[in-house]
Structures are given as structure tokens and as C-alpha cells.
Amino acid sequence: MSQTTIPSDSASIPVDARPPWYQGKLVRAFLRSPLTILAVIVLVLYLLAGIAPDLIAPHKVFDLSTLDFSNAFLPPAWVEGGSMRFPLGTDDQGRDLLSAIIYGLQVSLMVGVVSVLLSLVIGTVLGLLAGYFGGWLDALIMRIADIQLTFPAILVAVLVDGLARAVLGSGLHEQLAIWVIVAAIALPGWVQYARTIRGLTMVVRGHNYVLAARLMRQPTSFILRRHILPNVATPIFVLATIQIAVAIVIEATLSFIGLGVPPTEPSLGTLIRIGNNYMLSGEWWLAIFPGLALFFLVMAINLIGDFLRDVLNPQL
């Protein structure tokens, strides 16, 4: 947005330095891509469900006092023995599976979005510093990033979760579980952003308008914020979109192996883990539907991410 404030010597700036979304290209491409439109519709539905589950879910599954054990293990409505009251069937507690999935989405989306924002901020700041100043600071940050890259994200997440359990004790950990998961996913995530931003910053810092700003003795923080950041931001939006899907999958994986959010606050991963116990005993719906919900969510985000990458064509 800040491109309009480019200093008056902007004659030296090439026109296409403006972000592509200014050029109407994005909207036109979007309207020509039915798959992306579908993905956006799906994602919007998911977001609505995640933001206001109370309005959408047919049952208040977190109010344990409303559960009735005589409804346990009902199959989906279209299978013999199913009930329209529970469209996707019920679990061992008589909990409506559709409602549980909708509430579970809230946790999954929240963890996905917040952890990506966190790693985005960390990665952007470190990437800007490394790219702009170079030298020993660059070397330090990038070597840390290299080391970080040698550990798979899931491993770091498990480590962070384990440490948090040891340090916080079980009672406190229970209360902070979601934030621990957010931190555990965000921590390994910053490297991607930092590397991308650093590379672009190194290019942009040599541009004339940056040199001009430096000659005018504008403060470094101002230059970074107003002159460099807006010109390196596009690729990280694309990256962040795809990373949200990755974060959601990591959260589901952690919850699946029992390290994620407590079982009383089911995320999609927890639901799949619980359903997995019944994979061989006939209650297939308990694992299949949460799995499908996760699949479509990740699919929609990835499709949108791919679309953005194709249109905005950042050098990732």
C-alpha cells in the first residue's frame, strides 16, 4: 500500500516494481480459474465454521452435560441405523461427529493461522536484518537457519512440546497446550521466510531509491519498513498461504500422536487419533470424516497458494 509514498525521485523506479495486485491481473486470473473459485468457496465455508461454530454446529458438543450415551456409535444418517440428528454419525460418547469436526476446525485453523503469523514475523524481521546489513549478522542468522533446516519441522515441534511439558508441569501445560503447539509449529517455520526475504532484500537494497533514502540520512528502520519491506512482501504472502496448510497438517500430526491439544479440546488430529482406534472394528466414520475434513481444508489452501504463486510469480 505504501508505494504511493515513494519519494519524488521515483523516475528511476521501473513501473513493474508495483506489486502485481495493483495491476488488475489477480482478479482477472481468478475469474478465469474455476478450481480456485471453488477452493475459495470451500475455504470461506471452513472459515465461517471455524469462526462461529456455535452458529453452524447442530450440537453443542463441548457441553459434556448434553451428551447421551444411548446415542453412542450411531452410523452416518444414510447408513442403516443412522439418524438425521447426527448426519455423520456419533462417537463412543454419543457426540455428534459433524459438530465435533466443526469445533475441531476452530482449533486447527487457529493453530495454523497464528503459528504462521508468528513465524512470518520472526522470519521477516531476521530476513530483513540479514539481507540489509549482511556481514557477520547475515552469516550468523543464516547459519542458524541452515542448522534449523537440518531438523524436520515435526521433530522440532515434538522437541518444543516435550520441553514445555517438562518445564511447565502437567497442570500448567494443560492450560497452555494450544499456545505451546503454536510456538512448537512457529519455531521451525521462520527459516523459509527469512531465506526468501533475505535474498530479495539483498537485491532491493542496491536499488537507486534505497540508495537515495540512505543518502538523505533517513533512519534505517524507516528504510526497512517503508522502502524495502513493501517490495519484498509479495512472495511471502504466497509462502504464508501454503505454510498455513503445512502448519495445520503438523498440528494434526502432533495431535494424532497424542502430543497436541488435550483430548478434551479436540482438533481434527485428535478426532482422527480417536477414530483410528476404531478403524478395524467397524466404526469407520470416526476416522474417515475428520480425515476428509482435513484433506479438503489443506487441499483448498494449497490450490489457492498455487494460484497465487502462478499469478504473482514470485521467485520462490
Added chain:
Amino acid sequence: MKSNTRKFLTSTLLAAGLAASPLLSGDAMAKTLRIGAQADAGTMDPQAQNIMTTITLLSMIYDSLVSRDGEMQPQPRLATSWEQVEPTRWRFVLREGVTFHDGADFTAEDVAFTIERAQQPTSQFLSMAAGLKTEIVDDYTIDIITPERDIFLPSRMISLAIMDKDWAEANGSLAPQNLGEGEESFSALNANGTGPYKLISRVPDSKTVLEATGEYWGEMAGDIDTVEFYPLSNDPTRVAALLSNEVDLLIDVPAQDVARLEAAPGIKTEMVDEYRTLFIGFDHASDTLKYGDAGGKNPFKDPKVRQAISHAIDRQAIKRTVMRGLANPTTQMLAPKNVGYVEELDTLIPYDREKAKELLAEAGYPDGFSVTFDCPNNRYINDEQVCRTLVTMLAQIGIEADLNAMPRAQYFPKLWERDTSMFLMGINSPFADGIYNLEKYTMTRNDETGDGIYNYTQSDYPELNARVEDARRTEDEAERVKKIEDLYRYLTEEQFYVGLYNQVLVYAMQENVSAPVRPDNWLEIRWVTMDE
């Protein structure tokens, strides 16, 4: 890749065979029994962990003085006979000519050493050995002196696996490994017993391999040459392993998969009513709840609260849903066929949600309270699901229980520290006699005498202690049983513990395996056979 590996293995085996061909001669017929279980034996140290998985596996390597026959009656093993020569003195005559796997002779010295070892602070077999003294009469005769008259001494000896004194001394294993502190010791990874199998290799939490010594002194109805023990914690993985013939025997089958396994071709199941009662325990001692919030008080000191919890639990629903019928609901803490069992106590506290709310209000908690509920997730059949169900049922009378589920390796050390406000546990009497549960689970803790060592409630009721001691001392059997029954009635009325159900134990195995299920869940390898 695979064929390369096979070639390599074949050539290695051939090379080994040239060097030691007699070993290979029987291999074509070798019978390997692959056992899948919910969790690993926690150690190879015979006195470090009193959990049936561990006891079972170690009983293949180590012998005890006494074991059980098919009717669960005491039967000679390393002892050939025993008698109560005085009220507090038992004389055991030991088997001669038995050697440990390292070649050392088995003598009375080893028995005395093992009993002393089981009395060390790190031992988990104080319940069997506390207060005992030994007098060696000669190499093959030993007297065991009990603090008071004890008719169960031979039964106590069933759980004490006899170790070689010299081996333990030479390897710095005089005291049992301290499992609570996570200590590693030689005896935790190595074994030297007199039993039919010796330890070949052990990778904790992955695989343990035992091989028949071929020189067992005793009778073997079984014909297994090699035992491979695999912990498979994930329920569907464990079941799939049996279905795909990757294991031969499952000793803890998830309740929801029993029907599927019964219907599967080539698989058979065996079941028995286990002597194991699942129950909820509470902190009876703290003035304020350690984990939870009840307005600065500890609601569990009040019997009304415990009764309310018991009334709130729909045990039939647990049986029907989570346990798939493989449970027998009860409100007491003793299983049928145990001495002192009274059938009507199974239903003394019926499911009644309104009554539960009333009792809770009477006790001063009309709006309930919150508490952390500790629960294992790999110890009992479907334990975590049962706990989730209980949390839901308690929520319906206003008690907010936060489920804290964890693997047994973390769960039990927490209980040993009495670091819990509310917990799920299973109880069984190793002698099928109710006095055991009373002594170990309700009396005030006393590590000298072994009383109350599994009493994680920290309770201290002198009157109850006196009554249990009185029952224990009563010599007339009818009168003794009457006193035990009265005690169970009192404890059930008070809901000292909230009984839930008795487990039905299911083993599932390939059709060519024959493994009898015992109600104490002790897999007696000497009875297991396999057809070609």
C-alpha cells in the same frame, strides 16, 4: 535389496552353521511364538516392577519357589514341598540339581538373597516380602519366618522370581533397579534365571527375544523354542499385526476389535473373567485439592461426594459402548471368585443422576467443582476411552474433571509419589483372597510391614486399620471370611474407592497356537503349544 539381504543372511547363517552345526540341526522345526502386547515389560529386573506384563515375561526366564496349576492352586516349582512348622514359620524343601543359566547351582542362599532383595526400598514386591526373615537350615532347606501367622506365604512366593546371589553380587545388582527414578542397571537389561528360557536380546520398547535353554529341569507341557515379545502400543496396529500374521498371540486385545477377530479366518480368541477390578481412587488426606479447584477444600474427604460420583456413573453404558460387553459392572473393589466377595455389593450404588446431584449439594458442592483426573493410556483395556467416558458422566452432575492421560511409564511413578487427586486403577488379589486388597489398598501406608503400599489415597483411618488387622489375625476361616465381607460392605457403602467393572480378559491367537488364559492374566509359557 531384499534378496541381497537374504543372501547376506543366508551366507552368514551358513558360515555360523559350519562353526556350530549342532545348533542349526533343530532349526527347521523351531517354533517361534511372537507375542504382541500393549506395552513393554518395563525392566528385566525381577523385583523392580510389579506389573503383570513384566512378571509374565520374567517368569519365562526365572523360576519362583511356587507357581499355580490350571485350577489356580499353588503348585511346587523350585520348592518341592512346604509346611507350616510353627504358626509364623514355614519350611520349604528346595529342588536339588537345578542350575542357573550361567551354570551356578541353585541353593537356599539364593532364596534368602532374593527375599532380602525384595525388601529393599527400590523393590516393588514389598507386598510379598515385607517383614519376612529367613533361616537357612541346609543347602536345600530354608525356613521363612513371617511377622505374624500368614496362611498366604506360599502364594506370596509365586511372585518372587529367584535370582542367583553370586551373579547379582558380581554385577552390582544387589538392590532392584530404581524404576521410579529411571535408573539403569545391569539387571534391568540382563537376566540369569533357572527358568525354561534365557534372554537372548532386548531392545526396550521394541523387541525382546528369549530362547529355550533346552536343559530345563522341570516338565514342559509347552513346545515353544523361541519367544519374541513386541510392544505394539497402537490398538489397530496391534490387531492388524495379528490379522496379517506378524504376531501369533495378542495378550491385550482392544475390546472393540474382539468381534472382528472372532470372525477373522485363522484367528481364535480365548476369554476369561479376569480377577481385576477397575476403580477410581481419590486423595483422602489433603485439606485442599492438590489438582483442581473446590473452593479451598478437598471434596473427596467426604463420603457423600464419592457416593455422588459413583451414582453418576452409568456402568452399563461403559460396558455397552467402550467395553463392548467385555466388562462386568461393580461398585465394590473385589472380583467374583475371590474370598470375601459378596454379589449384592456389585450393585449397591445404582446409577441415579438425581441422587448424585442431591448428594453433591448436601456435601456443599451444589455447583460441583473441578479436578484433574489422572489416567493411564496403555495399562488397561481401553483405559483412556473409559476415562473420557467418565469425564463426560461427571460433567453431567457438575464435576469438571480434566483428563490427564499418560503412558504407564509416567503414570505409575506419579502414583507412587502419591502425586494425584483422582486416578484410575485396576486391582487384583494375587491369592484370590479379599484380605490382600484390604491390606495393600486401604490400610495406612507402612513400608516396614508392606501394609497400604498401594494405597495411593494417603488415607489414615486407624479404625479401619484395626479392623483389617483383626480380620487378618482371625484363625477360624468362616469367621475370617465374615469379617472380610463386612469390611467390603463398609468400604462399598463409604465408596472408599469407586468400583467400575471387572475386566473380561481376551487373548487372540493364530489358530495353530494354544495359549490358556488365566484369570490373573499370567501367561504361563510352560503351557503354550504351537502346531506346525
